Amino acid sequence: MPENNILPFRQSDDPNTRDVIIQAEDLYISRADRNLLSGVSFAITQPGITTLLGPNGAGKSLILRLIAGLMMADSGRLSIVPSISNSLALVFQTPVVLRRSVHANLNHALKIYGTPKSERVGRIAELLVLADLTSLAQTPAKRLSGGEKQRLAMARALAARPKLLLLDEPTASLDPHATAAIERLTRSAAASGTKVILVTHDRMQAERMADDVLLVHRGRIAEHTPATQFFEAPTSEEGRTFLTGQILL
Amino acid sequence: MQDLWGSFQAAFALIVQMDADLAEIVLLSLQVTTAAVLIACLLGFPLGALLAVGRFPGRAILSVLTNATMGLPPVVVGLLVYLMLSQSGPFAVLNLLYTPTAMIIAQVILVTPIVAALTAQVVEDLNVEYDDLLRVMGASRLQTVTTLLWDARASLMTAALAGFGRAFAEVGAVMIVGGNINHVTRVMTTAIALETSKGALALALALGIVLLMISILINASLMALRSSTRTTAHA
Ligand SMILES: Nc1ncnc2c1ncn2[C@@H]1O[C@H](COP(=O)(O)OP(=O)(O)O)[C@@H](O)[C@H]1O
Ligand SMILES: [Mg+2]
Numbered sequence: 225m226p227e228n229n230i231l232p233f234r235q236s237d238d239p240n241t242r243d244v245i246i247q248a249e250d251l252y253i254s255r256a257d258r259n260l261l262s263g264v265s266f267a268i269t270q271p272g273i274t275t276l277l278g279p280n281g282a283g284k285s286l287i288l289r290l291i292a293g294l295m296m297a298d299s300g301r302l303s304i305v306p307s308i309s310n311s312l313a314l315v316f317q318t319p320v321v322l323r324r325s326v327h328a329n330l331n332h333a334l335k336i337y338g339t340p341k342s343e344r345v346g347r348i349a350e351l352l353v354l355a356d357l358t359s360l361a362q363t364p365a366k367r368l369s370g371g372e373k374q375r376l377a378m379a380r381a382l383a384a385r386p387k388l389l390l391l392d393e394p395t396a397s398l399d400p401h402a403t404a405a406i407e408r409l410t411r412s413a414a415a416s417g418t419k420v421i422l423v424t425h426d427r428m429q430a431e432r433m434a435d436d437v438l439l440v441h442r443g444r445i446a447e448h449t450p451a452t453q454f455f456e457a458p459t460s461e462e463g464r465t466f467l468t469g470q471i472l473l
Numbered sequence: 474m475q476d477l478w479g480s481f482q483a484a485f486a487l488i489v490q491m492d493a494d495l496a497e498i499v500l501l502s503l504q505v506t507t508a509a510v511l512i513a514c515l516l517g518f519p520l521g522a523l524l525a526v527g528r529f530p531g532r533a534i535l536s537v538l539t540n541a542t543m544g545l546p547p548v549v550v551g552l553l554v555y556l557m558l559s560q561s562g563p564f565a566v567l568n569l570l571y572t573p574t575a576m577i578i579a580q581v582i583l584v585t586p587i588v589a590a591l592t593a594q595v596v597e598d599l600n601v602e603y604d605d606l607l608r609v610m611g612a613s614r615l616q617t618v619t620t621l622l623w624d625a626r627a628s629l630m631t632a633a634l635a636g637f638g639r640a641f642a643e644v645g646a647v648m649i650v651g652g653n654i655n656h657v658t659r660v661m662t663t664a665i666a667l668e669t670s671k672g673a674l675a676l677a678l679a680l681g682i683v684l685l686m687i688s689i690l691i692n693a694s695l696m697a698l699r700s701s702t703r704t705t706a707h708a
Contacts (some may be wrong), residue, residue: 262663287606292609293608293609294605294608294609312609313609313610314605314606314609316606317606320602320603320605320606321625322603322620323624323626323627324623326626332620333610335616336610336611336616337611337614339611
């Protein structure tokens with residue numbers, strides 16, 4: 225793991241911030257004289273599904289990668305409650321599956337997570353049922369359809385019962401049926417107490433899934449509002465433009 | 474012309490009858506090269522993986538060295554191993570010169586860089602795909618390397634076969650360190666060279682035909698493996 229600037233979170237006594245698990249303060253990332261993130265600040269609370277909504281190239285994936293510890297910001301400060309940063313999983317837009325059977329993919333993940341052998345068999349069976357992959361258990365994962373691969377990626381992400389599930393446009397290349405399956409898995413994870421951060425450029429999906437919306441636009445947070453409010457009366461100009469379906473440029 | 478036809482007939486007769494001398498030479502060739510390739514894989518797979526994903530001082534130099542030694546002239550390798558093992562060399566006490574072990578050592582030196590360089594390439598490509606996932610999962614260095622090696626297994630087989638092809642068809646190095654001693658270190662390539670120079674074309678041709686068939690078999694397997702990896706990689 226590279227050095228990163230994720231700091232242990234300072235728990236506050238202020239009742240309004242007690243459930244904050246991730247706090248970003250003034251994050252900047254620039255490459256080749258271009259600001260990819262410029263002054264990103266937000267606070268994400270537990271529980272529920274937070275969506276990072278915004279057009280392509282807004283900086284959503286960058287923010288998710290910062291939270292996952294895959295990269296670090298040039299400046300600013302990102303604090304994550306340690307018990308959360310130690311227990312997170314990430315699902316990518318293009319599902320990454322190992323060149324092994326579906327069963328072996330899950331078994332290998334559990335091995336890496338340190339699950340004792342005696343517990344693995346049962347857990348794999350549960351995960352196969354959860355992701356509706358039982359009949360495909362012995363199929364090489366590379367031969368699965370896109371939707372099946374992504375269900376496998378979800379099952380693998382959930383294998384260690386993470387406290388935080390990061391989803392980077394997990395349904396962007398899937399048909400509506402496969403999308404529904406991933407959304408069902410996402411909801412059931414959230415219902416069982418896993419905090420979910422879902423990146424999407426699809427406002428319909430955000431409307432179906434979100435408890436709160438972080439609107440990302442040109443490397444900034446345009447607004448952060450509860451979903452009910454966002455879809456009725458967004459507080460930002462960008463929010464209004466995005467909801468009218470006009471592309472934000 | 475009559476002679477050549479006669480030699481071919483005699484050669485086929487040797488093959489069909491499974492001539493004892495012929496069989497002995499073919500078997501020794503297979504044993505030496507198989508042993509050499511197995512050892513080269515044991516060294517080359519981890520070395521290649523380390524070159525691909527390791528972060529340690531000297532990695533760049535090691536990588537250049539590996540690639541540079543991929544095409545070592547076999548006679549030079551033979552000469553070096555000879556100097557090491559000969560009466561005046563540092564490993565003279567081992568008494569390995571003119572033994573199959575000496576030939577295995579020479580072939581290991583020839584094949585290991587090939588296996589390592591091909592492994593590094595394959596593992597590096599695969600790591601582009603797996604890196605983020607394995608990092609987020611918290612995989613250790615060892616887990617990362619073993620995961621990549623296992624998932625590259627089809628391509629690693631082709632690396633091993635490529636190494637086998639090179640070692641098996643090679644004559645210069647094994648001639649120098651093995652000495653082409655009958656019943657001891659005589660392998661297919663050295664026997665062909667000797668029998669041809671003696672004018673014993675029947676045995677030379679018979680060996681040549683078997684060598685050719687084995688080479689074709691190796692290359693056919695290589696092609697089959699490559700096309701099957703391609704299909705699964707894109708499925
Ligand atoms: N490693 C990088 N180097 C240079 N530019 C990058 C890099 N990663 C992302 N970008 C750029 O940053 C912007 C935001 O990227 P990203 O976070 O992937 O957007 P999205 O909101 O679509 O997920 C894009 O313009 C992208 O081209
Ligand atoms: Mg993205």
